[in-house]
Amino acid sequence: MKHRTQVGIVGAGPAGLLLGHLLHLVGIDSVIVENRSREYVIDRVRAGVLEQGTVDLLCAMGVAEGLHARGLRHEGVYISFNGERHRIDMAELTAGKAITVYGQNEVVRDLIDARAETGRPLYFDAEDVGVDALDSEQPLIRFTHAGSQHEVRCDFIAGCDGFHGVCRPSVPEGVLEVFERVYPFGWLGILAEATPSCHELVYTHHERGFALFSMRSTTVTRLYLQVPPDEPIANWSDAAIWAEMLTRMTTSDGWAPNIGRITQKSVTPMRSFVAAPMRHARLFLVGDAAHIVPPTGAKGLNLAAADVVVLAVALNEFYRRGDAASLDRYSSVCLRRVWKAQRFSWWMTTLLHRLPDETAFDHQRQLADLDYLTTSRAAMTSLAEQYVGLPWEVALLSSTLGS
Ligand code: FAD
Ligand code: DHB
Numbered sequence: 001m002k003h004r005t006q007v008g009i010v011g012a013g014p015a016g017l018l019l020g021h022l023l024h025l026v027g028i029d030s031v032i033v034e035n036r037s038r039e040y041v042i043d044r045v046r047a048g049v050l051e052q053g054t055v056d057l058l059c060a061m062g063v064a065e066g067l068h069a070r071g072l073r074h075e076g077v078y079i080s081f082n083g084e085r086h087r088i089d090m091a092e093l094t095a096g097k098a099i100t101v102y103g104q105n106e107v108v109r110d111l112i113d114a115r116a117e118t119g120r121p122l123y124f125d126a127e128d129v130g131v132d133a134l135d136s137e138q139p140l141i142r143f144t145h146a147g148s149q150h151e152v153r154c155d156f157i158a159g160c161d162g163f164h165g166v167c168r169p170s171v172p173e174g175v176l177e178v179f180e181r182v183y184p185f186g187w188l189g190i191l192a193e194a195t196p197s198c199h200e201l202v203y204t205h206h207e208r209g210f211a212l213f214s215m216r217s218t219t220v221t222r223l224y225l226q227v228p229p230d231e232p233i234a235n236w237s238d239a240a241i242w243a244e245m246l247t248r249m250t251t252s253d254g255w256a257p258n259i260g261r262i263t264q265k266s267v268t269p270m271r272s273f274v275a276a277p278m279r280h281a282r283l284f285l286v287g288d289a290a291h292i293v294p295p296t297g298a299k300g301l302n303l304a305a306a307d308v309v310v311l312a313v314a315l316n317e318f319y320r321r322g323d324a325a326s327l328d329r330y331s332s333v334c335l336r337r338v339w340k341a342q343r344f345s346w347w348m349t350t351l352l353h354r355l356p357d358e359t360a361f362d363h364q365r366q367l368a369d370l371d372y373l374t375t376s377r378a379a380m381t382s383l384a385e386q387y388v389g390l391p392w393e394v395a396l397l398s399s400t401l402g403s
Contacts, residue, residue: 008141008154015287015304016160017111022312032122047104049298051389071102081205083252086374093384162288171280183270186229194221194260211248270294277331297345
């Protein structure tokens with residue numbers, strides 16, 4: 001089967017779905033091709049923290065009904081070390097900005113529903129997905145679906161297929177420069193049927209390693225533990241997980257997470273990664289396909305959304321006015337934000353985790369860093385403005401959606 005579209009989108013994660021819907025809102029046609037099932041994509045447990053800009057984007061796109069009903073707005077965050085929690089009042093330090101806790105799977109579900117309503121194509125369970133003719137005027141996406149072979153001829157392809165996708169490896173050798181750092185630890189994450197014992201997140205520095213208290217709703221707690229990067233999840237019984245969570249997180253005032261039935265557990269390795277430029281000919285790399293951050297700063301999903309805004313605005317200018325200047329700037333505009341998020345995520349990670357080869361000096365410096373962070377208004381403001389998210393090109397977006 002042969003198809004023709006303006007923008008072919010590989011991947012129906014947050015980046016692909018957001019891009020497809022933004023393009024729909026400005027009348028640009030797209031085909032989305034995803035190699036997993038609808039259920040798999042929705043059930044995959046990942047991010048939970050939305051920056052103010054991501055929230056504003058979902059609102060502007062008219063897909064924020066679930067977010068308004070079930071999202072939890074947090075105006076502060078806790079940093080815990082030496083057994084004490086210190087609150088950073090993000091809203092006060094950033095003139096009223098906040099983060100919203102709303103699961104990535106909820107965002108994805110809302111966007112899949114919105115896509116279905118538009119009637120525009122979204123193929124799940126696509127097999128043998130590949131991109132071709134990237135250097136031509138009409139690049140192609142090929143895939144097999146329900147036994148039939150498909151070929152989508154596109155003006156542009158958006159590679160929204162995550163870190164392990166096919167788009168980035170399809171760029172000819174020598175075009176992309178890769179910057180990478182792999183960390184000597186990972187996160188063991190769980191979901192538990194337990195009422196969150198604190199209404200805001202708690203990032204904990206502990207001598208046995210980092211731990212993070214988060215949530216998904218008023219009845220579900222989300223927790224993470226620093227573990228070795230290749231730690232088999234089978235090594236961790238539920239009882240062992242709770243014992244370690246409580247050891248690391250309990251503070252001297254008696255605060256600890258509530259315990260409940262564990263409904264999901266997995267281990268994620270951590271890396272920092274950037275491939276630049278984020279474009280080759282008519283292929284644009286978007287979100288995790290172009291960059292990965294360690295999750296400590298809660299930036300991955302938000303960076304993907306920020307890339308999408310830049311690309312959608314640029315595509316709109318191209319189709320409305322034949323002006324390719326913004327498409328030409330896509331990579332450099334995105335990379336400025338990406339590198340600042342990389343720096344912040346690396347800093348949060350190295351501030352809060354124990355490194356296997358750290359010296360006594362490193363450890364004391366880390367504690368001094370935490371002491372400074374939680375007592376200096378300047379340091380708290382710096383964390384707060386980055387955590388809620390550096391300014392977005394919102395004006396750009398609203399003029400696009402309004403046009
Ligand atoms: P993905 O979500 O990876 O989506 C890519 C899609 O492409 C997938 O659906 C995949 O199945 C599909 N695909 C892959 N290969 C192909 C192919 N060959 N053909 C077709 N489709 C393909 N970020 C935050 O902002 N805040 C957080 O709090 C946060 N916490 C996190 C916690 C954990 C444990 C993890 C693992 C990540 C976290 N992140 C967080 C990061 C965030 O989840 C990612 O940055 C985000 O999912 C990126 O979206 P994406 O659409 O670019 O990529
Ligand atoms: C969550 C994940 C993060 O990476 C983070 O920094 C904060 C919260 C979460 O899944 O809730």
